Amino acid sequence: MESAKSPPPSTAQLFQVFLRLRPSSPQSSVSETRFLTSAPSQNFVYVTPPQERNRFRAIEKFGFTSIFDELSEQKDVFVETVMPLLQQAINGRDGTLATLGVTGSGKTHTILGSKDQKGMTQMALDVLFSSIGDRVVDYDRVDIMGSDHTEAILMDAVTFHERMNSALVKTPTKRPKPGNFLAHRLQDGHTSKRSSLAHISTPKAPDVSDLSVDLDSKSKYAVLISMYELYNDRIFDLLDDLSINKQNRRKALIFKKPSTTAAWDTSKESKKVVSGLRKVYTKNFQEALQILEHGQASRRASPTHSNSVSSRSHAFLQVEVKRFSPRGNEKGGASLHIVDLAGSERARTAKTAGERLAEAGSINRSLMCLGQCLQLQTQVSDNGKPAVVPWRQSKLTELLFSNSFSGAGGGGQRASMIVTADAMGDFNATTQILRYSALAREVTVPRASSRQISGMSDSSAASSTLDELAAIPTSVTQDDSKDILIARLIAQLEETEARWRDAEERCLSTEQQVREEVADEMEERLEEWREGYVDGKLEILRKGIKIREDTPPGAAERIRELEGENEALRRESLVLRREALGRSPSKGRSGGRGFPSPLKGMENLEIY
Numbered sequence: 001m002e003s004a005k006s007p008p009p010s011t012a013q014l015f016q017v018f019l020r021l022r023p024s025s026p027q028s029s030v031s032e033t034r035f036l037t038s039a040p041s042q043n044f045v046y047v048t049p050p051q052e053r054n055r056f057r058a059i060e061k062f063g064f065t066s067i068f069d070e071l072s073e074q075k076d077v078f079v080e081t082v083m084p085l086l087q088q089a090i091n092g093r094d095g096t097l098a099t100l101g102v103t104g105s106g107k108t109h110t111i112l113g114s115k116d117q118k119g120m121t122q123m124a125l126d127v128l129f130s131s132i133g134d135r136v137v138d139y140d141r142v143d144i145m146g147s148d149h150t151e152a153i154l155m156d157a158v159t160f161h162e163r164m165n166s167a168l169v170k171t172p173t174k175r176p177k178p179g180n181f182l183a184h185r186l187q188d189g190h191t192s193k194r195s196s197l198a199h200i201s202t203p204k205a206p207d208v209s210d211l212s213v214d215l216d217s218k219s220k221y222a223v224l225i226s227m228y229e230l231y232n233d234r235i236f237d238l239l240d241d242l243s244i245n246k247q248n249r250r251k252a253l254i255f256k257k258p259s260t261t262a263a264w265d266t267s268k269e270s271k272k273v274v275s276g277l278r279k280v281y282t283k284n285f286q287e288a289l290q291i292l293e294h295g296q297a298s299r300r301a302s303p304t305h306s307n308s309v310s311s312r313s314h315a316f317l318q319v320e321v322k323r324f325s326p327r328g329n330e331k332g333g334a335s336l337h338i339v340d341l342a343g344s345e346r347a348r349t350a351k352t353a354g355e356r357l358a359e360a361g362s363i364n365r366s367l368m369c370l371g372q373c374l375q376l377q378t379q380v381s382d383n384g385k386p387a388v389v390p391w392r393q394s395k396l397t398e399l400l401f402s403n404s405f406s407g408a409g410g411g412g413q414r415a416s417m418i419v420t421a422d423a424m425g426d427f428n429a430t431t432q433i434l435r436y437s438a439l440a441r442e443v444t445v446p447r448a449s450s451r452q453i454s455g456m457s458d459s460s461a462a463s464s465t466l467d468e469l470a471a472i473p474t475s476v477t478q479d480d481s482k483d484i485l486i487a488r489l490i491a492q493l494e495e496t497e498a499r500w501r502d503a504e505e506r507c508l509s510t511e512q513q514v515r516e517e518v519a520d521e522m523e524e525r526l527e528e529w530r531e532g533y534v535d536g537k538l539e540i541l542r543k544g545i546k547i548r549e550d551t552p553p554g555a556a557e558r559i560r561e562l563e564g565e566n567e568a569l570r571r572e573s574l575v576l577r578r579e580a581l582g583r584s585p586s587k588g589r590s591g592g593r594g595f596p597s598p599l600k601g602m603e604n605l606e607i608y
């Protein structure tokens with residue numbers, strides 16, 4: 001057996017990694033046989049490849065923090081994975097829960113539940129609000145200058161719902177169909193209309209009234225909820241009323257260091273935040289569910305061949321818990337992030353094309369980076385120090401990891417990853433995810449003939465060989481047979497093949513993405529040109545009007561000339577008038593003898 005260069009699970013890891021197996025169904029089954037066999041008590045899972053004639057294939061063994069088998073209930077998963085993170089958030093330290101898995105393996109089911117069972121999210125909110133009870137601080141005490149909501153848009157749940165509902169009224173034709181809501185996750189028509197948001201019902205089970213988190217007895221609390229999605233590598237607010245109408249161009253938000261931090265935040269390096277996010281002050285579980293419903297309804301989901309309602313974006317729910325003194329001064333705070341990652345999928349299996357294929361490309365690329373980070377978090381570099389985790393490589397890993405290394409609450413966050421898998425799903429895709437997410441990995445070459453191994457193909461046979469597998473020696477020595485060497489090489493070859501397939505699909509989706517980006521850019525340019533053209537036309541018209549308003553060139557000079565002439569004529573006229581008056585026999589007196597002055601009555605005449 002070959003042991004990977006990975007330490008046993010330790011507290012130094014950023015993510016604890018749990019494996020959850022979903023019950024297989026005729027619809028979800030891709031493989032003819034079951035290839036995953038769990039040994040929950042040992043926290044290991046065995047992957048038995050489908051045996052092919054004359055092919056001696058190795059069995060891989062993956063280690064996790066803990067394994068939940070098919071019979072595990074939502075509450076079992078919740079108690080072990082979410083409760084510690086919730087308590088940690090109450091104590092002032094950020095936490096993240098994320099699900100990772102092949103499409104259709106049960107990520108959303110785990111996070112959001114079904115029509116009969118609450119998911120991790122609903123249970124977390126239920127336990128949080130029932131623990132806080134009436135120790136909720138008033139809305140007017142919540143200051144926008146908190147550590148994590150600088151540059152955020154703060155509002156209470158009532159205002160939020162009024163805005164969302166008025167946005168819905170304005171866009172009645174764009175009202176999403178019932179199947180688009182959280183209900184589509186809860187299935188079978190459970191709460192589906194926006195008009196019924198005020199009356200959201202939620203599954204009663206599992207009952208979590210026996211669970212609670214420890215609060216500081218002298219403190220009061222405020223809970224702010226925000227939701228956003230990472231779609232095609234851009235962050236969008238899911239609680240923005242623009243999200244209701246997908247035709248409107250939603251504004252992408254940026255992830256950055258805030259310009260100010262809360263007074264109580266003494267950490268040297270402030271954590272990064274999604275700037276401009278809506279944060280809804282929420283008083284109770286029912287209000288929280290309504291917000292969740294709005295956010296989930298805005299999320300991108302489409303049917304693919306692999307999953308009838310496949311998430312096409314990575315969705316983040318942020319539950320920020322703020323702690324206040326009895327007088328209402330803010331004393332601290334931390335967030336619990338619950339992340340439903342979109343599933344990796346093979347374009348051929350999912351039969352995606354066009355926009356769906358571009359989405360898949362973006363999803364697969366971000367998951368690939370996440371895989372690298374997860375793989376490296378368990379490894380040590382040659383100098384004995386923990387390997388550098390390349391979390392800046394993608395927006396997803398930046399969102400998930402950047403606050404793990406710094407931030408308020410004294411040194412980053414702790415996180416849990418639930419890897420979901422179908423024991424009869426896509427063998428290659430599932431194995432690939434297990435390879436990078438597992439905390440430990442061993443390639444096992446059983447000392448058995450290929451004929452014996454092929455007998456392990458059904459689940460009972462596989463289970464019955466668990467003890468046998470556990471007894472397999474843990475190192476490959478020089479004495480091992482050629483068969484063992486060949487099996488190891490085959491395992492390596494298969495891994496390389498899987499990577500090659502991934503790379504091929506990434507090329508395909510990148511090509512598609514580039515095409516779409518070029519088309520988008522063309523459209524934008526055309527739009528810019530159109531706008532420029534119209535502006536130009538307007539400018540010409542405006543100038544045209546000015547020509548008539550302005551004094552024509554040379555007019556001022558002409559006026560001066562005429563004024564000069566006018567003056568000269570006036571003077572001449574005066575002279576003539578005096579002359580005429582002087583010559584007149586009546587010396588200008590009218591009615592005298594002699595001729596009447598020709599200028600009579602014109603003494604005051606002025607010539608202009």
Ligand SMILES: Nc1ncnc2c1ncn2[C@@H]1O[C@H](COP(=O)(O)OP(=O)(O)OP(=O)(O)O)[C@@H](O)[C@H]1O
Nearest residue numbers: 022023103104105106107108109307310311342343
């Ligand atoms: N543990 C489980 N118990 C019962 N049903 C499950 C379980 N896990 C998944 N399912 C069912 O399998 C189907 C697919 O699950 P889900 O939508 O959660 O997959 P997903 O991993 O989120 O897929 P995608 O990445 O495409 O969004 C759903 O009908 C869900 O109810």
